[in-house]
Amino acid sequence: MSSSLPDGWTSTTLAEVCEIQLDGKDLACWCPLPEPGEIDWCHARVLLKIANGDDDA
Structure with a gap:
């Protein structure tokens, strides 16, 4: 299965990036x-x- 992410990107979540x-x-x-x-x-x-990390975001 190939990744749909650009080269060099990881599957980090938006919450982790933020x-x-x-x-x-x-x-x-x-x-x-x-x-x-x-x-x-x-x-x-x-x-x-x-x-x-607020749950109601």
Whole structure:
């Protein structure tokens, strides 16, 4: 079975990549704040939650 990944890539998960690449970093963005009761889909928030191992990312 051949891999569909480019040469030199491994099958590291997104969570592992985020944890490695974002460790100790601060993220900022220009996403609008959600209205009360709305889900916060900010890309920086989602990446940080994944990097920190939060299950509800």
